[in-house]
Amino acid sequence: MQTTSMLAAAKIFLSLTILTYASWRDHKTREVSNKVWLFYAPPALTLTLTELFLNNFSNILFYGLSFGLTATFAVILFYAGGFGGADAKALMCLALALPFYPQELLTPLSSEVSPTMKMFFPITVFSNSVLLAALTAIYLLIHNILWHQKTKTPLFSGEQKKESLIKKILVLITGYKTSVKKLKDKWHLYPMEDLEIKENKLIRKLVAIPKDEGRDAIVERLAKAVESGEIQETVWATPGLPLLIFITAGLILALVFGDIVWIIVCSILG
Numbered sequence: 001m002q003t004t005s006m007l008a009a010a011k012i013f014l015s016l017t018i019l020t021y022a023s024w025r026d027h028k029t030r031e032v033s034n035k036v037w038l039f040y041a042p043p044a045l046t047l048t049l050t051e052l053f054l055n056n057f058s059n060i061l062f063y064g065l066s067f068g069l070t071a072t073f074a075v076i077l078f079y080a081g082g083f084g085g086a087d088a089k090a091l092m093c094l095a096l097a098l099p100f101y102p103q104e105l106l107t108p109l110s111s112e113v114s115p116t117m118k119m120f121f122p123i124t125v126f127s128n129s130v131l132l133a134a135l136t137a138i139y140l141l142i143h144n145i146l147w148h149q150k151t152k153t154p155l156f157s158g159e160q161k162k163e164s165l166i167k168k169i170l171v172l173i174t175g176y177k178t179s180v181k182k183l184k185d186k187w188h189l190y191p192m193e194d195l196e197i198k199e200n201k202l203i204r205k206l207v208a209i210p211k212d213e214g215r216d217a218i219v220e221r222l223a224k225a226v227e228s229g230e231i232q233e234t235v236w237a238t239p240g241l242p243l244l245i246f247i248t249a250g251l252i253l254a255l256v257f258g259d260i261v262w263i264i265v266c267s268i269l270g
Contacts, residue, residue, distance in 0.1 A: 007051040008102040012255065014043060015097045019248040022090060026242035030188055032086040037093055044097035055104075062119060066099035067092070070122040081209060087243045094251070095122045101254070108258035112266075117259050124259045129243065129250030131260050136241060137173035144172050153177075157232075159203045160193070170208040175238040180226045183219055183237050191218045192236035195225055202230050210238060 018040040022032045052059055074088035083091075101108075101117040101124075108117075117124045148155050155177075156168060175192040183189050190210035195218075196203050202225065207218075225231040253260065 002104070004051055004055050005105045007047055007054075008105040011044065011047050011051075011097045012102065012105075014040070014047070015094060015251065016248070018093070019090060019244065019251060022086065023242065023245045023248045026086060026244040030240070030242065032244070034089075037089045040093040041096055044093055048096060048099065059100075063099050066120050066122070067095040069120055070095035070099075073123065073126075081211070084243065087247065090244055090247055091122055091126060094125060094247075098122070098251075106255060108254075109256060110258035110263055112258060112263075114259035114262035116262065117254065121254070124262075125247060125250045125254050127250075127259070127261045128253045129246035132249050132253070133241065133243070133246045140176055141173050143176055147177060153234075156206075157204070160206055163206045167206050167208045171206050171236055174208075175236045177234045178237045179233050180219070180222050180235055181233075183235065184223060188240060189237045190215055190240050191222060192238050193222075194218050195221045195231075204231060206236065210240070 018036060022036050025032045025036070048063065049060075052063060071092045074083060074091045077083040078085065078088040098121050100119065101113050101121050103113060103118075114124065116127075144155060147153075154161075155172070156163070160168075171192050178189065183191060190212075192207050192210055193204055194207050196205060222231070222235055226233055
C-alpha cells in the first residue's frame with residue numbers, strides 16, 4: 001500500500017474511533033470532554049499535512065479553504081442554537097482530518113464523487129447526517145399520529161391550539177408526549193412546553209427549541225401544575241437526540257456510499 005493510502009487509512013481510522021467514542025459519551029451523558037478533541041485535532045492535522053507534503057503540497061490552500069468554510073459553518077450553527085459545542089468541534093476536527101474525500105483509498109458505491117465531496121468533504125458528512133436525523137423526525141411524526149389515534153387524546157390542547165402551524169410541526173417531528181414523572185427522572189428529556197399566567201389564567205405554551213438553561217425550572221412548574229390538577233400528566237418533551245451519532249453515521253455513509261443529497265438531486269434532474 002502506498003504511503004498516501006496508508007495515511008488516508010490512518011485518518012479514517014482515527015476519525016471513526018474518536019467520533020464513535022464521542023457519540024457513545026454523548027448518548028450516555030450528553031457531555032463530551034474537550035480532551036477528546038485534543039486527542040483528535042493534533043494527530044489529524046499532522047497526518048493531513050504529511051499527506052499533502054508527500055502528495056501535492058499546493059493543495060494546502062484548498063485545505064485551508066475547506067477547514068475555514070467548515071469552521072465558519074460550525075460556529076454559525078453553534079451560535080444560532082442548531083449545534084452543541086461538541087458537534088461544532090467534531091465537525092472542525094473532521095475538517096482537519098478529512099478535508100477531501102480519500103479517493104486514493106476508496107471509491108463510493110454510488111461510483112461518483114460529488115464536487116462537495118472533493119473540496120468540502122465535512123459538509124457532505126453534515127448533509128448526510130441531517131438526512132439521517134430527518135428519518136428520526138418521520139418516526140416521531142408517525143409515533144405521534146398513532147398515539148393520537150390510540151388514546152383519542154388531542155395532540156394540542158387549550159392555548160396550544162392557537163400556536164403557529166410551524167411551531168406545531170416542529171413539536172410533532174422532534175418530540176412526543178410523556179409523563180411529567182418521566183420528565184423529572186430522565187435528565188436527557190427536555191420539556192417542549194411551559195406555563196405562564198396571563199390575566200390570572202394558566203396558559204400552556206409550546207417551546208419548539210428547548211434549551212438547557214431553565215430546564216429544571218420548567219419541569220418544576222409543570223410538576224406543580226400536575227399535582228394541583230391544573231394540567232394533565234402528559235406533556236410534550238424531546239429526547240434531544242445527540243447529533244454526534246448522526247455525524248458519525250453520516251461519515252460512514254459518505255465514505256461508503258457518497259453524497260446522498262447530490263445523488264438525490266442528480267436523480268431528480270435526470
